[in-house]
Amino acid sequence: MFQFLLKRFGVLIPTFLGVTILTFVFVHLIPGDPVLIMAGERGLSPERHAELMAQLGLDKPLYQQYFNYLIGIFHGDLGVSFKSQIPVWEEFVPRFKATFELGMSAMVFAVFFGIPIGVLAAVKRGSIFDHTAISLSLTGYSMPIFWWGMMLVMLVSVHLNLTPVSGRVSDMLFLDDSNPLTGFMLIDTLFWGEEGDFIDAVQHLILPSIVLGTIPLAVIVRMTRSAMLEVLNEDYIRTARAKGVSRWRIIMVHALRNAMIPVVTIIGLQVGSMLAGAILTETVFSWPGIGRWLIDSLQRRDYPVVQSGVLIVATLIILVNLVIDMLYGIINPRIRHKK
Amino acid sequence: MALLEVKELAVQFGEFKAVDRISYQVEQGQVVGIVGESGSGKSVSSLAIMGLIDFPGKVTANALHFDGHDLKTISEKARRRIVGADVAMIFQDPMTSLNPCFTVGYQIMEAIKIHHGGSKKQRRERAIKLLNCVGIPDPANRLNVYPHQLSGGMSQRVMIAIAIACNPKLLIADEPTTALDVTIQGQIIELLLDLQKKDNMALVLITHDLALVAEAAHKIIVMYAGQIVEIGDAEVIFKSPLHPYTQALLNSLPEFTQDKQRLASLSGVVPGKYDRPHGCLLNPRCPYADKQCKTVEPILHARSENRQVKCHYPLSPEGNPSYE
Numbered sequence: 111m112f113q114f115l116l117k118r119f120g121v122l123i124p125t126f127l128g129v130t131i132l133t134f135v136f137v138h139l140i141p142g143d144p145v146l147i148m149a150g151e152r153g154l155s156p157e158r159h160a161e162l163m164a165q166l167g168l169d170k171p172l173y174q175q176y177f178n179y180l181i182g183i184f185h186g187d188l189g190v191s192f193k194s195q196i197p198v199w200e201e202f203v204p205r206f207k208a209t210f211e212l213g214m215s216a217m218v219f220a221v222f223f224g225i226p227i228g229v230l231a232a233v234k235r236g237s238i239f240d241h242t243a244i245s246l247s248l249t250g251y252s253m254p255i256f257w258w259g260m261m262l263v264m265l266v267s268v269h270l271n272l273t274p275v276s277g278r279v280s281d282m283l284f285l286d287d288s289n290p291l292t293g294f295m296l297i298d299t300l301f302w303g304e305e306g307d308f309i310d311a312v313q314h315l316i317l318p319s320i321v322l323g324t325i326p327l328a329v330i331v332r333m334t335r336s337a338m339l340e341v342l343n344e345d346y347i348r349t350a351r352a353k354g355v356s357r358w359r360i361i362m363v364h365a366l367r368n369a370m371i372p373v374v375t376i377i378g379l380q381v382g383s384m385l386a387g388a389i390l391t392e393t394v395f396s397w398p399g400i401g402r403w404l405i406d407s408l409q410r411r412d413y414p415v416v417q418s419g420v421l422i423v424a425t426l427i428i429l430v431n432l433v434i435d436m437l438y439g440i441i442n443p444r445i446r447h448k449k
Numbered sequence: 450m451a452l453l454e455v456k457e458l459a460v461q462f463g464e465f466k467a468v469d470r471i472s473y474q475v476e477q478g479q480v481v482g483i484v485g486e487s488g489s490g491k492s493v494s495s496l497a498i499m500g501l502i503d504f505p506g507k508v509t510a511n512a513l514h515f516d517g518h519d520l521k522t523i524s525e526k527a528r529r530r531i532v533g534a535d536v537a538m539i540f541q542d543p544m545t546s547l548n549p550c551f552t553v554g555y556q557i558m559e560a561i562k563i564h565h566g567g568s569k570k571q572r573r574e575r576a577i578k579l580l581n582c583v584g585i586p587d588p589a590n591r592l593n594v595y596p597h598q599l600s601g602g603m604s605q606r607v608m609i610a611i612a613i614a615c616n617p618k619l620l621i622a623d624e625p626t627t628a629l630d631v632t633i634q635g636q637i638i639e640l641l642l643d644l645q646k647k648d649n650m651a652l653v654l655i656t657h658d659l660a661l662v663a664e665a666a667h668k669i670i671v672m673y674a675g676q677i678v679e680i681g682d683a684e685v686i687f688k689s690p691l692h693p694y695t696q697a698l699l700n701s702l703p704e705f706t707q708d709k710q711r712l713a714s715l716s717g718v719v720p721g722k723y724d725r726p727h728g729c730l731l732n733p734r735c736p737y738a739d740k741q742c743k744t745v746e747p748i749l750h751a752r753s754e755n756r757q758v759k760c761h762y763p764l765s766p767e768g769n770p771s772y773e
Contacts, residue, residue: 345540346548351501352540353560353611354533367550443595444549 118432122425129424130183133417134176137408144168144192144411166192168413179417188422189414191407198418202400206422207293208278209388209399215315216323216384221377224327228334228373233361235339243335247328255387259321259394266317273313276396280310322391326380333376337369344368371442378434382427452477452651453498453536453619456512460490460497460675462505465722467493469675472749475619478649480642482662482683484698485672488719491655492541494672495621499538500528516618534564537612541624543604547596553580553607554592560614579610584640602633606640613644619651620644626661638665659698663687668755671695674719674730677749680757689766691758693735696768729761737762737770 145154145162154162163169167178182189188198231243267275274280278295285291289302296315299307341347342365350364389401396402400419407415438445451474460468468490475481483491497508498520513520516535520528540546548556557576561567567575573592580588583606596604605625612620622641626634638654642665645652654662662669662683669686671679671694679692690696700713717734720726729747732738741761749759762770 345542345545348501349540349546349608349611350548352499352533352538354529354531354563355559356529364548364551368548442550443552444597 114436118435122428122432125428126421126425129421130180130417131176133420134179137411137413137416138172138175140408140411142411144413147411148192179414183418183421188418191415192412193407193410193415198415201403201415202419202422204293205398205400205403208295208397209385209392209401211278211294211296212315212318212322212391212397212399213381213384213388215319216321217326217377217381219319219323220326220330220380224330225334225373228331229338229361229366229369231331231335232338232342240335243331247331250324250328251332253324255321255325255390256394258324259317259391262317262321263394273317274310276394278311278314278397279307280314283307283310318391318395318397321394322384322387325387326377326384329376329380330373333373334369337372338365341365341368367441371438374434374437374441378431378437381430385423385427450517451475451514452479452516453653454512454514455494455498456510458494458497458508458510458513460493460502461507461509466675467506468497471672471675471677473670473677473680475651475653477618477651478645479668480645480652480654480666481668481670482666483653483655483670483672484657484659484662486657486719488674488721489672490675491657491672492623493675495538495623495653495655499532499536499621500525530564533560534615535617536619536621537615537617538621538623539605539608539612539625542628543608544596544601544628546608547599547604549596551595552592553594553596553599556596557592557607557611557614560611564615575614576610579614580607582613582644583607583610584636585610601629602637605629605633605637609637609640609644613648613650616648617650619653621653621655623655624657625654626658627656634661659687660702660704671698674725676730676759677757678731678759680749680755682755685756689764689768691752691756691763692760693737693764693770694731696764697734729759739772 145159145166145168149159160169167175170178179189188202190197191201194201227243231240234240263275266272279299283299283303285298285302285307289298291298291302295311296308299311303311338361342361347360347364350360355364385401388397388399389405391397392399392401393405400423404416404419404423407419453475455474456472457470458468458472459466459470471490471494473481483494485491493502493506496502497506498513498515500520502508510521515531518527518531520531523531547553551559554573554576557579558569558572561572561575565572565575576592577588580591585591585603585606596607599607609625620641625641626637629637638661641652641654644650654666656662666683669679669681669683670677671686671692673694679686679690679695681691686695687699690699694715697713697715701715703712715734720730720733726733726743727746728744729735729738729742732742735742739762745761747759747761749757751757752763762772765771
């Protein structure tokens, strides 16, 4: 296990360096001058422009800028936002909590519904339920997120008036700063909010979670279904039946455990694409998360924010996949014992 | 009354008859060998007895009695109480027949738990005893081992341990040694026969290897294309086969091929869904077939006590067809 982890972390370092180079190069390839964008329509004199460029360190050659950036990272300094003058890490943390909360509840939604639906579709193969599940998941998978989000808002929030339109909590909601707030609305409102605040936070979370969870849901349904179909044909399922094991137990214990191996892989991969989906979902629902933060910073050519933001996100995805790899060992004894 | 009585059992997949109206009996403590080429319906007929044929397969029978239970009309729940307890089965490929996600101990104890219950400690002790019984060294530690850590022979021993966990009255072994090394094959058969003798259990040994059942079985059932073509006591059938197919199977054994360049073989293959011939199903491959064989299907008829054959011209003791 230790060797396995060591190997994994060995891969992490080159990946990490690669990400820094890519984000740095791409951000600087985008035309546009952060100083001019900050100045806005008023414009500014060439002298003042040069002075600001020097102040931000943008007058140096690109390779030098890159090395300064890299050295900063290794000192734990991710840079300071051009716009807010706040260190990137400090800007990142609260926004990440918002995204994390949204992503987790979207994933819970996808897994909670996806696996049972997939199992049922496989068990009742060829039935109306199976066909419905398959075609709906294809529809869900091919639906543009922003369109789906807006349609849901129109229907559920505007016409039926069931959930709020946007944001994490209602504007009127007030949480006292003197409490040890975690930044996760569900937790904060539950422990320190007034009566009804928690419900309010949940209501705000429902629609964005459904929107963000739709694609993972569709993928999990299909993957679970096909994995189950494959496993149910295996010899060991026949053995279990010959032992007199009940049908329910065969499906839930003997088959599902084996079918979970590819499904867990897919869930891990979905975490990455969910961050992409979060950008659109957060835009539609005005969710103050990293998706919106990165898009806004990119439009302002806020180089440090974009570079470091992408770097953190990439590192997170790598770490998630590392956790998934370790999960395999728990699910599948064959991987655990491989030397 | 016989322990297992099968009458006119048929299994159909759509139009294709995988098993075609077979009837036989297995007595308490009897060893029955079912032999035939691949595709002759040996496995499917036993799966049907176990109730393991899934849609679209269709099982019909005039009678399907096991130990006083009518397996035809029994409810799914009542069948599960019998299957795995009173009648158990082991399969061809032991490496894929064990669930890779669970330990050997778990899989043995599951069978005990379902049928006998008992405390966890009792089940564990029973599992250790079973592993000991099937000749696995260091059984207490082997309980925590996963199937991929076992060899093929060891896996088959575990499968046998699972099958005999609840002291079955009938054990069906579906080609138990086909996937194993020759050296292991003998050991596994020996183990099965030992267990059979010890508990006076009935054993149905399905195989395409006549030599394997030659010494072990009391009764031999020869199947071809889903039908029974010959039934007889083991010694008699080997000395003087009545059916040309049985004769061909015996001739193809390496033991009969001394001083010859090639192994004798029957040309052609078992007919499938689209090439079932008229008359006797063996007629395209039978060296003795005449006009009658190509038009009229012979019936399985008794020649003497315990001896039945499905042929128009059963062979004489010298091995020649008895044309009238």
